[in-house]
Amino acid sequence: MSEKKIKNIxxxxxxxxxxxxxxxxxxxxxxxxxxxxxxxxxxRRDEVDGKLVDAIAYTAYExxxxxxxxxxxxxxxxxxxxxxxxxxxxxGTVKAGQICLFVFTSSAHRKPAIDACSELVERLKAExxxxxxxxxxxxxxxxxxxx
Amino acid sequence: xxxxxxxxxxxxxxxxxxxxxISGITHTDDLKVYLESSFPKxxxxxxxxxxxxxxxxxxxxxxxxxxxxxxxxxxxx
Numbered sequence: 001m002s003e004k005k006i007k008n009i010x011x012x013x014x015x016x017x018x019x020x021x022x023x024x025x026x027x028x029x030x031x032x033x034x035x036x037x038x039x040x041x042x043x044r045r046d047e048v049d050g051k052l053v054d055a056i057a058y059t060a061y062e063x064x065x066x067x068x069x070x071x072x073x074x075x076x077x078x079x080x081x082x083x084x085x086x087x088x089x090x091x092g093t094v095k096a097g098q099i100c101l102f103v104f105t106s107s108a109h110r111k112p113a114i115d116a117c118s119e120l121v122e123r124l125k126a127e128x129x130x131x132x133x134x135x136x137x138x139x140x141x142x143x144x145x146x147x
Numbered sequence: 148x149x150x151x152x153x154x155x156x157x158x159x160x161x162x163x164x165x166x167x168x169i170s171g172i173t174h175t176d177d178l179k180v181y182l183e184s185s186f187p188k189x190x191x192x193x194x195x196x197x198x199x200x201x202x203x204x205x206x207x208x209x210x211x212x213x214x215x216x217x218x219x220x221x222x223x224x
Binding site: 068 | 153154157159175197200202218221223
């Protein structure tokens with residue numbers, strides 16, 4: 001059996017923009033890379049029946065999510081000639097306007113980075129057992145559902 | 148036999164983590180019927196099961212001390 005290293009993707013609370021900047025900066029030494037693609041998910045202040053979303057509280061079936069993410073990662077590396085792939089997702093409370101998802105792919109030329117990034121976002125939204133509870137400004141809540 | 152039930156998201160609001168003593172249930176399809184009659188709220192909902200951290204895609208055999216997770220549609224990202 002091949003050695004399997006399960007990477008953690010979960011971050012407690014929002015993803016700090018400084019962390020994202022730092023992650024970009026770290027790739028400066030990887031000079032074979034010619035293109036990066038980044039997707040960031042941000043909590044939207046939706047209005048539902050006159051109530052505004054203050055924050056989303058994320059929970060996950062962590063072990064299953066990390067296992068699944070490992071498979072997705074392998075599939076994507078197999079499909080696209082990538083130099084790097086990084087995925088981070090928040091757990092716990094993330095306020096409206098804050099970042100809850102950060103997907104970062106890099107390749108020698110732009111196309112694989114762009115396509116891999118987009119496919120990763122679609123797959124992780126559909127396949128990772130993560131749940132977002134929208135917390136409203138009047139202390140009520142509703143569970144999000146990905147379309 | 149005894150199995151452990153865990154639940155997530157919306158479902159965690161009405162099914163708490165618990166040990167369940169079941170008899171005459173050998174497969175996940177039977178378990179679904181049992182769960183939906185024990186927790187009527189579940190029957191109108193979309194959900195998936197995971198058996199010992201594997202998402203159940205087809206009817207699977209359940210063994211003593213297995214863990215079954217009940218999961219509503221995902222909403223990450």
